[in-house]
Amino acid sequence: MSDAIRKGKIDTLHGDINYPAFMPDATYGTVKNTSFAQLKSAGINELVTTTLHIEQKIGSEYLRDYGGIHKFTGWDRPILTDSGGFQVFSLIHRRANKQNKITDAGCSFIDPITGKYNFLSPESSQIIQHNIGSDMRVVLDEPLIESDSLSSIKRSVSRTTEWAKRSKKAFLNELGLSENDFDNPDIKRPLLVAVIQGANNMEYRKRSAMELMEIGFDIYGLGGMPLKTKKTWDLTDQGGFHKELLHFLAELIPQDKIRYALGVGTPDDLNFCVNNGWDIFDTVLPTRNARHGYLYVHKGEGDASFEHYDVLHIKSERYKFDDRPIDSQITYPGTENISRAYLRYLIKNKSAIGHQYATLHNLGFYGEIMSKLRSA
RNA sequence: GCAGGGAUGGCGGAGCGGUCAAACGCACCAGACUGUAAAUCUGGCCACGUGAGUGUACGGGGGUUCGAAUCCCUCUCCCUGCA
Numbered sequence: 001m002s003d004a005i006r007k008g009k010i011d012t013l014h015g016d017i018n019y020p021a022f023m024p025d026a027t028y029g030t031v032k033n034t035s036f037a038q039l040k041s042a043g044i045n046e047l048v049t050t051t052l053h054i055e056q057k058i059g060s061e062y063l064r065d066y067g068g069i070h071k072f073t074g075w076d077r078p079i080l081t082d083s084g085g086f087q088v089f090s091l092i093h094r095r096a097n098k099q100n101k102i103t104d105a106g107c108s109f110i111d112p113i114t115g116k117y118n119f120l121s122p123e124s125s126q127i128i129q130h131n132i133g134s135d136m137r138v139v140l141d142e143p144l145i146e147s148d149s150l151s152s153i154k155r156s157v158s159r160t161t162e163w164a165k166r167s168k169k170a171f172l173n174e175l176g177l178s179e180n181d182f183d184n185p186d187i188k189r190p191l192l193v194a195v196i197q198g199a200n201n202m203e204y205r206k207r208s209a210m211e212l213m214e215i216g217f218d219i220y221g222l223g224g225m226p227l228k229t230k231k232t233w234d235l236t237d238q239g240g241f242h243k244e245l246l247h248f249l250a251e252l253i254p255q256d257k258i259r260y261a262l263g264v265g266t267p268d269d270l271n272f273c274v275n276n277g278w279d280i281f282d283t284v285l286p287t288r289n290a291r292h293g294y295l296y297v298h299k300g301e302g303d304a305s306f307e308h309y310d311v312l313h314i315k316s317e318r319y320k321f322d323d324r325p326i327d328s329q330i331t332y333p334g335t336e337n338i339s340r341a342y343l344r345y346l347i348k349n350k351s352a353i354g355h356q357y358a359t360l361h362n363l364g365f366y367g368e369i370m371s372k373l374r375s376a
Numbered sequence: 377g378c379a380g381g382g383a384u385g386g387c388g389g390a391g392c393g394g395u396c397a398a399a400c401g402c403a404c405c406a407g408a409c410u411g412u413a414a415a416u417c418u419g420g421c422c423a424c425g426u427g428a429g430u431g432u433a434c435g436g437g438g439g440u441u442c443g444a445a446u447c448c449c450u451c452u453c454c455c456u457g458c459a
Binding site for chain 1: 404405406408409411412413414415416417
């Protein structure tokens with residue numbers, strides 16, 4: 001049992017990450033509606049961005065020629081790039097299109113905006129991430145949904161392992177390094193993340209983890225995310241399987257390796273995961289939900305209650321005449337003197353500044369959670 | 377004054393004899409969202425009822441018809457041509 005919260009530093013090319021840490025998703029190279037200065041004020045020190053979105057909107061070769069994403073954006077702290085695997089997966093499950101498919105070679109898909117055919121392989125994903133110039137890079141993997149069959153799980157796990165091998169090779173190749181260089185602590189390089197698959201199947205999760213550890217990576221991620229189910233990570237009311245799985249997997253990963261729960265999670269999820277040995281996280285919840293008027297507040301402050309927090313549906317009529325601050329127990333930087341009634345009006349009218357206040361609030365809340373966990 | 381056109385639910389706007397409590401938008405109400413292709417999506421939105429359903433409704437009044445928001449007459453108001 002590893003009940004103690006793990007704490008430490010991840011040494012990256014752009015400074016340390018003090019974990020446990022939450023990294024917001026800056027999908028298009030920006031955390032929507034916020035400035036970097038505001039992010040830092042909210043206690044955010046590292047970002048996640050995605051290869052496919054960056055490739056489409058900015059262009060990885062352009063970024064390479066420009067001097068990398070840090071120079072381009074001015075963000076001088078750690079950046080993690082996701083492989084694009086989840087985006088393709090999401091695209092395939094959300095938008096039926098005969099040309100959207102995954103084979104051993106890689107992922108084929110139609111860009112929903114340009115309508116153009118695209119192909120993403122483990123190698124091309126690494127090349128794009130290298131051109132972007134990120135500090136942490138993720139191998140291309142094949143996520144599944146909860147309802148996928150055992151044969152799909154088998155295929156996903158073996159394909160993810162094969163792709164991880166190819167990814168590592170491409171990763172080293174781009175850096176001009178050899179296999180042996182990977183484990184040489186004197187060589188400073190970006191960190192490489194492998195993603196464990198296996199859906200809800202313990203046996204295959206373990207197999208996936210073991211196969212990936214055999215190859216050797218810096219960070220091991222929890223992948224998969226059953227998209228189609230509710231309350232995904234806390235399934236105590238449906239058998240309690242995921243908590244068990246998260247605990248089980250954290251135990252499997254070596255102590256000196258970083259554990260990254262991709263796409264996790266709610267404040268309760270973060271508390272649970274950190275207390276069970278997971279180190280770093282990213283999710284769109286605080287930013288997307290902010291735009292939708294779903295605010296995270298301290299217990300007793302909202303209209304819906306969860307284990308460690310409340311939720312305040314700011315668009316609700318119940319806040320029309322509420323002149324109190326968003327959360328009476330704390331005000332996060334950038335949201336001073338904003339009443340619930342005013343924020344309600346702003347969000348209902350899709351105001352950009354309203355989105356900003358709400359985003360700063362939610363990120364402040366997430367920042368506070370992680371800060372407390374780090375000092376617990 | 378003459379000749380046309382029009383008045384539909386909070387607003388805009390379909391419908392032009394039955395399948396209309398009335399398309400679609402907006403506004404409004406509620407909810408969802410977990411490696412963001414989501415500033416999105418889902419449901420509700422005349423009244424009463426949990427519900428099946430019942431009752432009122434398409435400017436006012438009166439007709440025709442088994443049956444009208446839809447056809448006819450008339451009144452009120454609005455817009456467009458001509459004087």
